[in-house]
Amino acid sequence: MFIGDMNKKRKNAMARVWQAIEEHGGQTILSTGITGDDARLAKAAVDGGAKLLEPNHPALALARGYKGVTSMHDAENLRHEIDIADIAKATQGVRNVVGSEPFITVGVPGGFTELVPVELSDNEIKLLATHGADGMHTHKSNFTDLEEIVELAHKYGLTVDAYIGHPDDLHTFGIPAETPEEVAEVAKRMESIGVDMIGLMTGMSYEGVAAGEIPQIIKERLHALVSSVQVPTLAEGGINLENSKAFKNTGVQILVVGTSIDNVVQDAAKNVIKQFLEV
Amino acid sequence: MFIGDMNKKRKNAMARVWQAIEEHGGQTILSTGITGDDARLAKAAVDGGAKLLEPNHPALALARGYKGVTSMHDAENLRHEIDIADIAKATQGVRNVVGSEPFITVGVPGGFTELVPVELSDNEIKLLATHGADGMHTHKSNFTDLEEIVELAHKYGLTVDAYIGHPDDLHTFGIPAETPEEVAEVAKRMESIGVDMIGLMTGMSYEGVAAGEIPQIIKERLHALVSSVQVPTLAEGGINLENSKAFKNTGVQILVVGTSIDNVVQDAAKNVIKQFLEV
Numbered sequence: 001m002f003i004g005d006m007n008k009k010r011k012n013a014m015a016r017v018w019q020a021i022e023e024h025g026g027q028t029i030l031s032t033g034i035t036g037d038d039a040r041l042a043k044a045a046v047d048g049g050a051k052l053l054e055p056n057h058p059a060l061a062l063a064r065g066y067k068g069v070t071s072m073h074d075a076e077n078l079r080h081e082i083d084i085a086d087i088a089k090a091t092q093g094v095r096n097v098v099g100s101e102p103f104i105t106v107g108v109p110g111g112f113t114e115l116v117p118v119e120l121s122d123n124e125i126k127l128l129a130t131h132g133a134d135g136m137h138t139h140k141s142n143f144t145d146l147e148e149i150v151e152l153a154h155k156y157g158l159t160v161d162a163y164i165g166h167p168d169d170l171h172t173f174g175i176p177a178e179t180p181e182e183v184a185e186v187a188k189r190m191e192s193i194g195v196d197m198i199g200l201m202t203g204m205s206y207e208g209v210a211a212g213e214i215p216q217i218i219k220e221r222l223h224a225l226v227s228s229v230q231v232p233t234l235a236e237g238g239i240n241l242e243n244s245k246a247f248k249n250t251g252v253q254i255l256v257v258g259t260s261i262d263n264v265v266q267d268a269a270k271n272v273i274k275q276f277l278e279v
Numbered sequence: 280m281f282i283g284d285m286n287k288k289r290k291n292a293m294a295r296v297w298q299a300i301e302e303h304g305g306q307t308i309l310s311t312g313i314t315g316d317d318a319r320l321a322k323a324a325v326d327g328g329a330k331l332l333e334p335n336h337p338a339l340a341l342a343r344g345y346k347g348v349t350s351m352h353d354a355e356n357l358r359h360e361i362d363i364a365d366i367a368k369a370t371q372g373v374r375n376v377v378g379s380e381p382f383i384t385v386g387v388p389g390g391f392t393e394l395v396p397v398e399l400s401d402n403e404i405k406l407l408a409t410h411g412a413d414g415m416h417t418h419k420s421n422f423t424d425l426e427e428i429v430e431l432a433h434k435y436g437l438t439v440d441a442y443i444g445h446p447d448d449l450h451t452f453g454i455p456a457e458t459p460e461e462v463a464e465v466a467k468r469m470e471s472i473g474v475d476m477i478g479l480m481t482g483m484s485y486e487g488v489a490a491g492e493i494p495q496i497i498k499e500r501l502h503a504l505v506s507s508v509q510v511p512t513l514a515e516g517g518i519n520l521e522n523s524k525a526f527k528n529t530g531v532q533i534l535v536v537g538t539s540i541d542n543v544v545q546d547a548a549k550n551v552i553k554q555f556l557e558v
Contacts, residue, residue: 029555035548038317039344044545048552065318065372093344241554261551266323268547269314272540273327275520276308 006129006157013134013159014196016103017232020051021253030054030105030234033258034265037063037087041265042094046102052254053098054137055091056107057082059258063090072259076171080109080118088131095132105135105161111149112139113172120149125156135159135196139173143189146175150194159196161234164225166203173201173236180224191229199256200225204238214246226251285408285436292413292438293475295382296511299330300532309333309384309513312537313544316342316366320544321373325381331533332377333416334370335386336361338537342369351538355450359388359397367410374411384414384440390428391418392451399428404435414438414475418452422468425454429473438475440513443504445482452480452515459503470508478535479504483517493525505530 020028032054035045042053058075060066060082069075091106098104106128110120128136136153138160140146146162153160164186165174175190177183183200190198202218218235226233235247236256247255299307311333314324321332337354339345339361348354370385377383385407389399407415415432417439419425425441432439443465444453454469456462462479469477481497497514505512514526515535526534 024556029552031552034317034319035552038313038342039349040313040341040541040545041548042344043349044548045552047545048549049556050552062319063317063372064368065321065375068375070318070322070376089343093342096344096347097349241551244555255555257555261548262319264551265544265548266319269320269323269540269544270327272520272543273308273310273314273324273329276523276534276536277303277328 002157003155006155009129009134009157010154010159010196013103013157014232016101016134017052017159017197017254020103021232023051024049026253027248028052028254030254030256031258031261032056032256033059033260033262034063035261036258037090037094039093039097043097045261046098050102052103052105053094054105054107054256054258055087055094056137057087057109057112058107060087060090062262079112080114080116082109084108084110084124084127088127088133091128091133092131103134104132105137105159106133107137107139111136113141120152122152122155125152125158129156129158133158135161138162141165141172141175143175143193146190146195147193154194160194161197161199162190162195163199163201163234163236164190164221165201169201169203174199177221180220183221183224184228187225187229191231195231197232197234197254198225198229199234199236199254200252202235202237202239204243212242212246214243219250222247222250222252226253281436282434285434288408288436289433289438289475292382292436293511295380295413296331296438296476296533299382300511302330303328305532306527307331307533309533309535310537310540311335311535312338312539312541313342314540315537316369316373318372318376322376324540325377329381331382331384332373333384333386333535333537334366334373335416336366336388336391337386339366339369341541358391359393359395361388363387363389363403363406367406367412370407370412371410382413383411384416384438385412386416386418390415392420399431401431401434404431404437408435408437412437414440417441420444420451420454422454422472425469425474426472433473439473440476440478441469441474442478442480442513442515443469443500444480448480448482453478456500459499462500462503463507466504466508470510474510476511476513476533477504477508478513478515478533479531481514481516481518483522491521491525493522498529501526501529501531505532 442453
């Protein structure tokens with residue numbers, strides 16, 4: 001009794017994504033990390049112009065000091081233990097303060113490449129959809145699992161953004177594609193199964209690159225991605241204020257930015273405390 | 280079976296407060312707001328030198344976008360609806376990442392001047408004491424209520440920091456004292472009933488003061504406070520980087536800083552988003 005309604009919900013969400021891309025001249029950002037789950041900073045991000053937000057479970061592990069984790073890499077190891085009800089509540093809180101316009105895609109246990117059997121039930125997806133989420137930010141690494149997610153998400157009106165990785169990635173955040181040709185193939189297949197936005201993992205979180213630069217191979221892989229699909233495209237992994245400029249002419253429409261924002265915000269907090277103590 | 284243990288717990292906490300005051304040359308800060316409940320920013324504050332932290336319920340209302348509140352004044356109106364279990368969890372998360380040294384005092388529903396009958400049970404105080412809290416940050420406005428809190432808090436090994444206000448305060452955050460003489464009297468009586476730290480509400484959150492200055496009357500009230508008690512003293516309300524310098528020679532040992540830190544951190548988030556979108 002809500003199939004039509006949910007298709008409409010999803011179309012409305014995608015319209016807001018396209019509008020954000022257009023408003024920002026063809027390339028916008030998906031603001032995550034500390035701006036994805038803390039309502040005070042989600043509001044600040046939106047005040048700064050962000051139109052797309054992403055609360056997710058590893059960031060929530062950091063926010064809540066879960067088991068004492070203080071780095072994203074450590075958080076990734078126990079992210080699946082984060083309660084989806086807490087993620088839904090955080091999402092609702094962000095939605096409460098940013099209003100209905102910003103697009104919110106949410107990362108949850110079961111939606112990433114898992115190391116233990118983490119299931120996602122209908123009720124859990126429904127919980128996200130009724131707590132302000134527009135979409136699911138996923139990092140599945142094979143089509144069987146991804147198709148299941150797409151079906152569940154679409155049933156409850158949620159979009160799916162899914163990612164393409166590389167077989168040599170140290171940490172798996174997407175379906176592997178070795179060459180630019182394979183990137184294009186995987187992207188097309190993702191689009192054909194209904195993925196609403198397709199991203200490329202840059203791998204730059206783990207590999208050093210000259211300041212302000214992105215590797216030529218990433219540019220080639222991005223070109224393969226953007227030229228092979230009609231849905232919005234994303235780039236994720238190690239994007240910061242220096243190298244983000246290098247994405248300008250790649251055609252990719254959304255840069256996922258998290259850790260880089262966290263660093264700036266944490267430094268600001270640290271420095272203001274120092275200043276108070278210097279008085 | 281734990282009275283002696285809990286007295287020891289409380290003494291240990293106060294020793295850490297005195298140590299912080301000493302390390303910072305006689306005046307330190309109690310870092311609250313966004314650095315009180317978000318583990319990422321509590322860690323940043325401690326990395327910046329903060330030794331005293333304060334998670335509290337109105338800040339948590341803002342953190343979680345509770346009912347869409349985005350200003351501290353709005354948060355004060357519904358702070359009593361925040362679940363103490365959520366505050367305990369946030370406190371535990373902060374403790375997990377900052378370790379055992381920082382002193383953590385916690386604001387909870389029932390501990391402030393309430394507009395509806397909010398009770399604090401033994402189990403709730405115990406919850407705080409078992410989730411990393413060293414103390415209770417209170418804002419009771421009469422001695423009857425404050426004495427009850429002190430008894431409960433001490434039973435579970437928690438210190439109490441309590442505050443002195445002014446009868447004309449727009450918002451009540453302490454026991455009213457009109458003149459400096461009355462400030463001294465109230466402070467002495469607070470000390471005699473076992474309050475572990477005594478603060479003065481400056482009223483500066485609500486009244487405009489020239490940049491970098493604090494009113495002469497606040498200096499006189501602070502002098503009355505610091506010269507009449509042996510316990511550590513605090514000043515709270517509208518303290519920022521500009522006017523904090525004016526507290527230097529007042530003898531007050533702890534400046535409570537929240538909104539001013541939030542503003543800096545939120546501006547940092549807003550500005551970094553703007554920079555990404557300018558690329």
